[in-house]
Amino acid sequence: MPYTHILVAVDLTEECDPVIKRGRELAQANDAKLSLVHIVEPMAMAFGGDVPMDLSQLQQQQFDQAKEKLEAIKLKYPDVKAGDSHLTYGQPRQEIHQLAKEHHCDLIVVGSHGRHGLSLLLGSTANDVLHGAPCDVLAVRLIKPTN
Template sequence: MPYQHILVAVDLTEECDPVIQRARDLSVSNGAKLSLVHIVEPMAMAFGGDVPMDLSQLQQQQFDQAKERLEKLIVKYPELTRENSHLSYGQPRQEIHHLAKEQACDLVVVGSHGRHGLALLLGSTANDLLHGAHCDTLAVRLKRAE
């Protein structure tokens, strides 16, 4: 069965281009709708949750920068629009699963560095996405810069 709606989850770095291109190729070959999502993680998660300072201003700056990068991707990839590009705040696994289910996506495409542990195969976000996924998940192997 061809895919109907593909969600590509990106980190908004230069490395996300091959992931978007793979998702775009799949959407064209399947005649599927293409949507994009980036998740801004709470800064407190990076510090284990207990932070003795207010990070709200830094968190807002991070969100604003993500919004700017997302706008650049929308310009670069015409099939992406503001309506099918999503910027969320939270834990990537939960937010991507929620959006994929809400949008009735049947494939999630994510990049994978594959660096450590089970991540030797998938990468931490890609590995996280596989657990509890209600649809197919494709991990696009990213090449390391030489």
């Protein structure tokens, strides 16, 4: 059965290009809709939730920077329509699963660094997204360039 709506989860680094390209290829081959998502994790989560200062201004700066980077990606990939990119706060696994359900996505594409060993096969976000996903998940192996 062909895919009808593909959701590509991006981290907004240059490493996300192969992930977007794979999502685009699959969308074109299946005549499917293509959407992008980036999740900005709350800074308190990164610090274990116990932070003795107000991080709201830093959090807003992080969100604004993510918005600019996502806009730049949309310029680079014009086949991603204006309403088909999503930027939100939260825990990546939960937000990606929720978005996939809400928008009836039948494939989520994520990047994976392919670390050694079975337990490190997927990066933490890719591994999280895989478990409990409401649809198929494709992990695109990311290879770091050698200098």
